[in-house]
């Protein structure tokens with residue numbers, strides 16, 4: 534059980550000596566708390582492979598508006614009350630304890646930085662990697678403006694002349710060598726400029742420092758920065774979009 538005021542990064546560091554980790558890792562992890570992560574159903578770079586907070590909360594203790602203390606537990610039969618509270622932004626009650634699902638730290642982690650002339654070729658690589666059946670642990674894209682803002686502030690080693698950059702990470706056992714080779718081939722097919730594999734933890738941390746520093750890097754450039762999290766549906770298989778749009782049209786008043 535963890536208390537809600539524990540910052541996400543403090544939890545991650547406390548778990549490390551046991552060879553364990555908690556998958557949801559929002560970019561705000563230095564400052565945000567487990568309670569806030571539960572309140573917002575937070576994700577993070579690793580949610581591509583491991584899922585968001587709702588997939589990692591097993592049980593909760595919640596103080597209800599009338600003062601009652603309620604315990605929820607996914608492992609018992611009945612309604613999924615744990616899932617009901619996750620993402621409810623504190624509107625249903627105050628979480629005072631949480632039991633979380635932990636995962637074993639992968640044996641190996643490899644981080645790649647791939648640069649491109651255009652954002653389109655970077656995003657095509659993302660599509661091709663997923664289509665090839667590879668699920669990297671993270672797959673982050675940054676456009677030219679972000680790359681430049683980050684590099685001039687964080688000095689993470691990002692190429693200033695790139696039109697876009699992908700930060701790709703794979704984890705697991707020996708099979709990741711095959712994945713790296715397949716990813717490299719896909720990136721080259723999409724005309725990547727540079728394919729760089731972080732040679733050690735220090736280089737890997739530096740590359741991530743850049744990604745995590747993208748918001749403060751932008752904030753330096755303007756007095757007000759508005760961050761919007763958008764969700765774009767992936768192109769469904771043939772026949773899918775028309776069917777979906779018909780359904781949407783019927784729902785309109």
Ligand SMILES: Cc1cc2nc3c(=O)[nH]c(=O)nc-3n(C[C@H](O)[C@H](O)[C@H](O)COP(=O)(O)OP(=O)(O)OC[C@H]3O[C@@H](n4cnc5c(N)ncnc54)[C@H](O)[C@@H]3O)c2cc1C
Nearest residue numbers: 537559560561565566568569570572575576622623627628
């Ligand atoms: C720079 C930056 C980067 C970010 N990156 C990501 C990202 O990569 N992925 C992502 O998903 N989100 C991201 N976020 C948003 C993210 O969801 C929040 O930062 C984080 O989850 C909120 O945690 P917090 O401790 O700051 O909560 P707060 O902002 O304090 O609270 C968030 C919500 O949770 C509720 N809440 C807090 N504690 C409890 C509790 N004990 N019981 C019930 N409800 C509670 C609050 O009422 C509120 O509605 C980012 C935000 C910033 C500023």
